Amino acid sequence: MLTLLGACAATRTQEATGEYIDDTLITTQVKAAILGEPTLKAAEINVETFKGRVQLSGFVSSRPQMETAVKVARGIKGVSGVSNDMRLK
Numbered sequence: 001m002l003t004l005l006g007a008c009a010a011t012r013t014q015e016a017t018g019e020y021i022d023d024t025l026i027t028t029q030v031k032a033a034i035l036g037e038p039t040l041k042a043a044e045i046n047v048e049t050f051k052g053r054v055q056l057s058g059f060v061s062s063r064p065q066m067e068t069a070v071k072v073a074r075g076i077k078g079v080s081g082v083s084n085d086m087r088l089k
Helices: 001-008 017-035 063-074
Strands: 047-048 053-060 081-088
Touching: 001 047, 017 047, 017 063, 053 063, 063 081
Parallel strands: 053 081
Antiparallel strands: 047 053
16 A cells, blocks of 8 residues: 555656646746736747746846746746746847
8 A cells, every 4th residue: 555655646856646737737827927928928938837836948038028027927826936047039
């Protein structure tokens, strides 16, 4: 029985099913919020989430756009942190 329970537990590199669903929801909400922000080109910003931590990557035209994207992501419920891997083009 313990073996079965251990197989369902999350590890540092894997997520439990509930965490995966939460991360998918967070990713969707961050993408929607970025799309709703008129100053951002959403098609150039990639969003990934792992255990509540959002990673933003891609390209923006200015530092203010980068800061806005990070601020938008931080404003989403469930986000525990934001990693900014975006680049200026």
